Amino acid sequence: MTVRAVWFRRDLRLNDQTALAKAIEHTKDGDHIVLVFHIHPVLNETFTPRHDYFFQTLKSFVDQAEGTGAPVHFLEGEIEEAFTDLVEKTDADMIYFNRDETGFGKKRDDHMLDFFDSMNVEAYHYVDHHIHGADEVRKKDGGFYKVFSPYLKSWKELQKPAVQKVNHEKLSTAAIDKKSSFNKGEKAYQQLINRLSGNFPGVGEADALERLDQFLDADIYDYDERRDYPSVDGTSLMSRYLRTGAVSIRTVYHTIEDRVDFRKNTSGVDAYISELAWRDFYNMIYHHHPESKNKEVVEKYRGLPWNNDDDLLIKWQEGQTGFPLIDAAMRQLNETGWMHNRLRMAVASFLTKDLLMDWREGERYFSERLIDYDPASNIGGWQWAASTGTDPVPYFRVFNPTRQSERFDPHGRFIKEWMPELKEVKEKYIHEPGKMSKDEQEEAGCIIGEDYPKPVVDHKTMRVRAIEMFKEQT
Numbered sequence: 001m002t003v004r005a006v007w008f009r010r011d012l013r014l015n016d017q018t019a020l021a022k023a024i025e026h027t028k029d030g031d032h033i034v035l036v037f038h039i040h041p042v043l044n045e046t047f048t049p050r051h052d053y054f055f056q057t058l059k060s061f062v063d064q065a066e067g068t069g070a071p072v073h074f075l076e077g078e079i080e081e082a083f084t085d086l087v088e089k090t091d092a093d094m095i096y097f098n099r100d101e102t103g104f105g106k107k108r109d110d111h112m113l114d115f116f117d118s119m120n121v122e123a124y125h126y127v128d129h130h131i132h133g134a135d136e137v138r139k140k141d142g143g144f145y146k147v148f149s150p151y152l153k154s155w156k157e158l159q160k161p162a163v164q165k166v167n168h169e170k171l172s173t174a175a176i177d178k179k180s181s182f183n184k185g186e187k188a189y190q191q192l193i194n195r196l197s198g199n200f201p202g203v204g205e206a207d208a209l210e211r212l213d214q215f216l217d218a219d220i221y222d223y224d225e226r227r228d229y230p231s232v233d234g235t236s237l238m239s240r241y242l243r244t245g246a247v248s249i250r251t252v253y254h255t256i257e258d259r260v261d262f263r264k265n266t267s268g269v270d271a272y273i274s275e276l277a278w279r280d281f282y283n284m285i286y287h288h289h290p291e292s293k294n295k296e297v298v299e300k301y302r303g304l305p306w307n308n309d310d311d312l313l314i315k316w317q318e319g320q321t322g323f324p325l326i327d328a329a330m331r332q333l334n335e336t337g338w339m340h341n342r343l344r345m346a347v348a349s350f351l352t353k354d355l356l357m358d359w360r361e362g363e364r365y366f367s368e369r370l371i372d373y374d375p376a377s378n379i380g381g382w383q384w385a386a387s388t389g390t391d392p393v394p395y396f397r398v399f400n401p402t403r404q405s406e407r408f409d410p411h412g413r414f415i416k417e418w419m420p421e422l423k424e425v426k427e428k429y430i431h432e433p434g435k436m437s438k439d440e441q442e443e444a445g446c447i448i449g450e451d452y453p454k455p456v457v458d459h460k461t462m463r464v465r466a467i468e469m470f471k472e473q474t
């Protein structure tokens, strides 16, 4: 009899889950499967909105697994001890997991592969989080792409991995329940669950699939036209589910292929698929530049003289810069744990080029606040905006925050949704409320400098300074 442990991490679903599907497929009559989740000590150090959302998803998954007769066993504490305990208590002789290709997860997996080897536990691990893993999309000479458009061309030409069907019936027959031997882990899990706020909408596999359905019914066809307008629900909102693994990226891809009506205009569909490729692209970049969480990918930009102004940083974080779109975006982030992509670009550009603050400060703040925080995409996005990354926005093309506001929130609908103090400001002033006369400020119930701040910087001046800073380094 063989016991196969399936180690869940950020792949919290029961469908199209490679490690789970393979463990079940390899299981013969009389073999057992044990589902496990390890509560890493690092996970307990802080409890940010990102953790809150992640553990809500975990709870949803655990309840769902329990419902199919396959309980999840919690391991806790130092990782080697935790897995030694697992092997001792379940006699597991094989372990299955979907590997991480970047960051903390990759280091942990590399370490654990050696450890499993030393314990004579056979490890089976798979590329599951991305359509194409970090090593799959290569140039003709075998090298890796640094620029997205040729990467996309090659990405599109590759055969896409199929959905991994999970045999739930076989799982419920083979799954074992040894939870009573893992009381410490169960207690650690309950402690985390007790801290949940329960505030986030859209949690877990069922919600993910419902949202995908909704998006594919209509919105995807206009995605290319509507995706840049934050007041419109024009994007898929799949990032939180992809990050926690509540939905598989293969399921997203193949459901599009199966469901889309190719007789309709499909430019929206093409645009959407290329966004999925950006996700793979940044995973590849982070894999090949493991230092990029802390260091600029472009070497000559290491050591730029960024500003170090805590006061400005706090104003940016709290949405008090005096630039309405930037402030509305930050409040959306602080209140919901999500921010629209156009706004992520705008606030990142604002922090790095208008405030000349270090992009690492922004990356760190997003890492605490975003419920879809994905290190590879976040570092990629920040280094793109700071002009220090691969295929970035050129340093001399500095976003104008007021112009962004006029273009992408022309009527100020998004701004008014998040900024109660600007609710009564007339449309013609919504992008620059400081232009209101004293009387108009009175009338709008918004006194500049009291109810809403004056702009913390002059964009024109800062644009010139930003360009000079880069020029001097070139």
Ligand SMILES: Cc1cc2nc3c(=O)[nH]c(=O)nc-3n(C[C@H](O)[C@H](O)[C@H](O)COP(=O)(O)OP(=O)(O)OC[C@H]3O[C@@H](n4cnc5c(N)ncnc54)[C@H](O)[C@@H]3O)c2cc1C
Pocket: 227, 235, 236, 237, 238, 239, 240, 242, 243, 275, 276, 278, 279, 282, 339, 340, 341, 342, 344, 345, 348, 366, 370, 372, 373, 374, 375, 377, 378, 379, 381, 382, 385
């Ligand atoms: C500064 C900055 C930081 C970012 N940080 C993150 C992050 O931590 N986590 C994250 O998932 N995305 C991040 N992004 C990318 C993007 O903003 C989000 O993926 C997107 O807003 C999520 O909303 P959605 O699911 O409705 O996206 P949609 O527009 O519906 O896109 C579909 C999916 O494609 C992927 N995608 C879309 N745009 C990008 C992109 N530029 N890079 C990589 N993948 C993309 C996401 O998985 C997304 O869910 C960041 C972008 C910037 C500019």
